[in-house]
Amino acid sequence: MTLTDTLKEKYPGALAWSIGDSPAMANELAELVCRGIKTASCGSLASFMTDASAPKIGSYNIILNGQQEPVCVIRIVALRLVRFSEITEAFARKEGEGDLSLAYWQQEHKAFFTRQGTWSEDMELVTEEFEVVEVL
Structure with missing residues (x-):
């Protein structure tokens, strides 16, 4: 049994x-x-709508690193629908990337969604806020 399998038993319904x-x-x-x-974090509404396993409020999720190994478990505490142009400085800080600025x-x-061909x-974006439940 893999660590991911063990975590899915501990957190029923968790996605990795x-x-x-x-x-x-x-x-x-x-x-x-x-x-x-x-x-x-956030993703395009189009991707969210086509993903049968899209996160839901209260759901647990196993975050994988680039080698597809579990590193932590999070719980979704908020989901919101927001246009790209309406993302706030506060949300940009919560994303935790770079210098934490909106710019x-x-x-x-913009670069990420351009690579996906959706920018x-x-x-419309689905924004997710989460809390870390367990670091592995």
């Missing part, structure tokens, strides 16, 4: 996933989550 679109990004962002710096958040997320100034 990594953050970002590369192993390097997954490692960096997982470390920020484990350290309590990153307490939020950095906009630059990096637009008025695109």
Whole structure:
């Protein structure tokens, strides 16, 4: 039995996933989550709607690093629908990336969503806020 399997038994219904679109990004962002710096994330509404296993408020999630190894367990405490252009400085800080500024958040997320082929100034995002339950 793998550690992920053991965690899924401990947290029934937990999903296991990594953050970002590369192993390097997954490692960096997982470390920020484990350290309590990153307490939020977001994705496009389009992706959220097509993902049958999209996070729900109260759900537990196993965060994987870039090698697909579990590093911590989080619990989703808030979900909101927000347009890209309406993301606030406060939310950018909760994302915990770079210099924590809104300008950095906009630059990096525009690049990320452009790579996915979904970026637009008025695109809808599902924002997630979470708390770390267990660091492995």
